[in-house]
Amino acid sequence: MASTLENLSALEHIKVEGVEKIYSNYQTIVSSTKSKAYDVLDHRKLEFDSDFSDFQTQIQSLIRSLESLLDSWFEQAISVVKLLDLLSQFQSVSGLELKPFYLQILQKYHRELEQIRKTYQRQREDPPLGRNLPPFLFVSAAGLWRILWCRQLFSKMEAPMLLLKPRLDFLRGPELSRLVQFYNRTAVVLMQYELLHLQHWNQAAEGAPVLLRSSLLVRLQNQDLSVNLSPGVLEVLEEARWMKKMGLEVPTSVEKMSRRESHIRALKTRLLDLLQDFHSVLDQIPQALVPLLQTFISDVNSALSPGLTTLTWSSLNAQAFVDSVQRPLLQLKQVCKSVSDILDCRIGRLLQRISSTVLLILPETNPVTPEELLSSTERELNQTAAKLSW
Known part of the structure; x- marks a missing residue:
């Protein structure tokens, strides 16, 4: 009796809705048992047999209540993972036969695997866009989101198996064998899909470092200057970061490029700011003063010339190039301001007075x-x- 009560004391620590009432019944049994003052070893006290029979009946009723509670949970639309977590809390309760519930889980898990396989067959050509993912993943030419989608399916499939592994010997039988075989076949299909698209990504990504050989700047058809960094470079850098998060290796050339990511992004920002400043100064020059300032404008264009011809995103002196352009650009700003002030404050006012x-x-x-x-x-x-x- 003491051993039985000790084994059922684990009910106190089970945090499942409905257990509170059953634990209260257990405490009643404990109190009733402890209240017996007779010596159970005294064979002349015949009431022990009756009390022991009542005790067994109460314990059996308690076990049936637990089984009914579990039955009610299994009738609900609950995932296999949650059901396994539920059963794990009752593992230490002595006298509670859990194997039938585990067999139900195997059947439910098999149905979930079939659903995952159907989802794969239905969506593999055009996987749905996942939530809370960066937009760049969905415009990726290599379809990195396909790998993420495949991984999500595999994770959903694998989670129950990881929880079942400690119980495989306990559940060994035809039902488990069929489940494991189906699980392995589905896992192979998903891994082959991931490997295929991983190869596609590697092939596409290996071309990104070549794009760094392009010039820093390019002149557009309207003669304006623009930063000449292919969007594919930053896209591959973002994708490579996600690949590493998933524990996947990236090509060596992409890994080397990733180590220079901060340099590439900083250089792009500096070039954008530089061209914005230059265009802003040009827009502020009055048309009448353009010929007068042409020499200073030409100095800036000359300083920018290496960025159009010889310097690339792989050049070691790219940052020094930006610094070299800052000097003539600053001079152009200063001269432009001085000339504009003279034109507005002296010549303009004088002409205004003459006209009046x-x-x-x-x-x-x-x-x-x-x-x-x-x-x-x-x-x-x-x-x-x-x-x-x-």
Whole structure:
């Protein structure tokens, strides 16, 4: 009796809805048993046989309650993983026969595997877009999201098997054999699918480092300058990061390129900022001053020339090139500001005053002779000229 009660004490630690009432019944049995004050070894006390029979009946009723509780859980639409977790909590409860429940799980697991296989057959040509994944994965020419989709299916299939492994000897039989065979066949199909698309990705990714041989800059049809970094480079770098997260190896050439990712991104940012500054300065130059500043503009274009011809994304002196362009660009900014200030504050204002100057003042009251009109006009013009030259 003591051993039985000790083995059932594990009910206290089971955190499953419905166990509380059963544990309360268990505590009642414990209290009732402890309340017996007679010596159970005294053969003259015949009431022990009756009490022991009642004890066994109560324990059997308790076990049936646990089995009914498990039956109610198995009738619900619960995943195999959750059911296995549920049974694991009852593992230490003595007297509770769990094998029938495990056999039910094997059947349910087999159905889940069949559903996974059907999902694979139905979606393998065009897997659905997963949630919470970077957008670049879905425009990948190599279809990296296909590998992720395949891995998700395999993970869903593998999770119950990992929980079942400690119980395989306990469950050995025809049902388990059929399940393992079906599991292995499905696993092979998924691994072959992943390997196929992994090879496709490797072939596509190995071409990315070649794109770094292109010039830093390119001149567009409208003669504007643009940063000449192929989108495929950054795409492969992002994909390579995800491949490593999944524990997959990437080609050696891609691995070398990945080690330079921060350099490539920083260089791209600096070039974008440089061209934006240059275009901004050019847009601020008044059309009338373009010929005057052409020498300074040419200096910047000359400094940019290596980025159009000789320098590539693999060049070691690419950062030094950006620094070398900053100097003539800064000079162009300063000259442009000075010339614009002179044009606006001095020449522009002077022309405004000249345009508003009255050159001939006609008398409004008394008539004057031509000589007087000429004399007053000359006097007014001299005064105005003196003011404008001041």
